[in-house]
Amino acid sequence: MVDIAWSEFTPWTALAGGILIGLAAASFVLLNGRIAGISGILGGLLTPSTGDIGWRVAFMAGLIGAPLLWILAADMPPINVEAGYPALIVAGLLVGIGTRYGSGCTSGHGVCGLSRLSPRSLVATLTFMATGFVTVFLIRHALGV
Amino acid sequence: MKFSVAAFLSGLIFGLGLILSGMANPEKVLGFLDLAGLWDPSLAFVMGGAILVGLVAFTVARKRTLSFLGFNMKLPASTHIDSRLVVGSLMFGVGWGIAGFCPGPGLVALGAGELKAVVFVSSMVAGMGVYEWIERKRSAA
Numbered sequence: 001m002v003d004i005a006w007s008e009f010t011p012w013t014a015l016a017g018g019i020l021i022g023l024a025a026a027s028f029v030l031l032n033g034r035i036a037g038i039s040g041i042l043g044g045l046l047t048p049s050t051g052d053i054g055w056r057v058a059f060m061a062g063l064i065g066a067p068l069l070w071i072l073a074a075d076m077p078p079i080n081v082e083a084g085y086p087a088l089i090v091a092g093l094l095v096g097i098g099t100r101y102g103s104g105c106t107s108g109h110g111v112c113g114l115s116r117l118s119p120r121s122l123v124a125t126l127t128f129m130a131t132g133f134v135t136v137f138l139i140r141h142a143l144g145v
Numbered sequence: 146m147k148f149s150v151a152a153f154l155s156g157l158i159f160g161l162g163l164i165l166s167g168m169a170n171p172e173k174v175l176g177f178l179d180l181a182g183l184w185d186p187s188l189a190f191v192m193g194g195a196i197l198v199g200l201v202a203f204t205v206a207r208k209r210t211l212s213f214l215g216f217n218m219k220l221p222a223s224t225h226i227d228s229r230l231v232v233g234s235l236m237f238g239v240g241w242g243i244a245g246f247c248p249g250p251g252l253v254a255l256g257a258g259e260l261k262a263v264v265f266v267s268s269m270v271a272g273m274g275v276y277e278w279i280e281r282k283r284s285a286a
Contacts, residue, residue: 002180002184003182003183003184004183004184004185004186005176005182005183005184005185008173008176008183008185008187009185009186009187010167010187011186011187011190013165013166013167013187014166014167014187014188014189014190014191014194015190015191015193015194016165016166016194017162017163017164017165017166017167017168017191017194018162018166018190018191018192018193018194018195018196018197019162019194019195019197019198020158020159020161020162020165020166021158021159021162021163021166021191021194021195022162022194022195022196022197022198022199022202023158023162023198024155024156024157024158024159024162025155025159025195025198025199025202026198026199026201026202027151027154027155027158028151028152028155029202029203029206029212029218029220030202030205030206030212030213031151031155031212031213031214031216032148032151032152032155032212032214032216033206033211033212033216033217033218033219033220034219035219035220035221036155036159038159038247038248038249038252039248039273042248042252042270042273043273043276043277046270046273046274046277047277054148054149055148055149055152056152057149058149058150058152058153058156059152059153059155059156060156060252061153061156062152062153062154062155062156062157062158062159062160063156063157063159063160063249063252063253063256064160064252064253064255064256065156065157065160065256066156066157066159066160066161066163066164066253066256067160067164067169067253067256067257067258068256069157069161070161070164076164076257077164077167077169077170078170078172079169079170079171079254079257079259079262080170080171080172081171081172081244081245081246081254081259081261081262082171082172082175082245083171083243083244083245083261085261085264087243087244088243088244088246088261088264088265088268089264089265089268090240090243090268091239091240091241091243091244091246091265091268092240092244092246092251092264092265092266092267092268092269092271092272093240093268093269093271093272093275094236094237094239094240094243094272095236095237095240095241095244095246095247095248095251095265095269095272096268096269096270096271096272096273096274096275096276097233097236097272097273097275097276098233098234098235098236098237098238098239098240098272099233099237099248099273100233100272100273100276100277101229101230101232101233101236101276102229102230102231102232102233102234102236102237103221103223103229103230103233105237105247105248105249106241106247106248106249107159107247107248107249109234110192111192111195111196111199112199112203114192114196114199115195115196115198115199115200115202115203116199116203116207116220117203118221118224119224119226120221120223120224120225120226120230123226123230123231123234124230124231124233124234125234127230127231127234127235127238128234128235128237128238128241129238130238131234131235131236131237131238131239131241131242132178132238132239132241132242133178133180133242134238134242135178135238135239135241135242135243136175136178136179136242137179137180137181139242139243140179140181140182141181141182
């Protein structure tokens with residue numbers, strides 16, 4: 001059976017944060033008529049076309065600027081990265097190439113796609129969740145790195 | 146201009162949600178992905194909360210041709226499940242499992258000044274560049 005890490009379990013902040021993410025996706029589709037898919041919004045900046053740059057930069061500025069607004073009100077929660085630099089480079093390449101080929105990531109497929117009841121996004125989400133679970137299992141338990 | 150201001154606000158709220166939820170912390174993400182260790186189910190609540198709101202929003206959005214600010218609705222039309230979707234998602238999941246970062250949290254952690262996130266995001270953007278390069282070569286061939 002699965003052992004729950006009760007001391008790490010934070011259902012209320014997780015739920016509240018999730019609702020905020022949902023509200024962001026909601027405002028983006030209802031005000032802008034677009035899918036709040038982070039990999040797509042960022043990736044589109046690599047093949048810029050006229051009139052398609054400003055809003056992408058604006059969305060990214062909001063996302064990257066969020067910690068600056070946060071620290072005005074509260075302490076920033078810890079960000080602990082276990083992976084070393086070589087692993088982060090490999091991971092970044094896989095995430096960059098993979099999300100573009102797969103047309104989305106946790107936000108576009110996981111949040112927006114599942115909310116739209118899109119079969120494509122369901123397949124994508126189940127696939128990246130599965131390989132995420134398997135990868136962590138291999139690294140932490142099979143290889144014992 | 147209106148479009149970009151709304152996009153900025155959506156990005157900002159998205160980022161605050163990622164911080165509050167714990168998703169901006171790779172340690173927490175890996176705690177969720179580690180079923181065989183001590184499992185932290187918190188991230189299921191993040192997805193649950195986000196989709197709960199999303200279901201309502203997209204139900205409204207689907208019935209409209211224009212957004213509330215008067216822009217065209219651009220929702221994905223493709224329903225085709227192909228190898229690109231599956232192989233791309235496979236690769237993404239492996240990278241996510243290695244680092245504990247997906248694109249949004251990587252960018253938020255970068256904004257928080259985390260050096261490791263700078264490396265991850267730089268590499269991710271390079272990966273997106275590799276994708277564009279391969280696609281261009283393929284379409285030229």
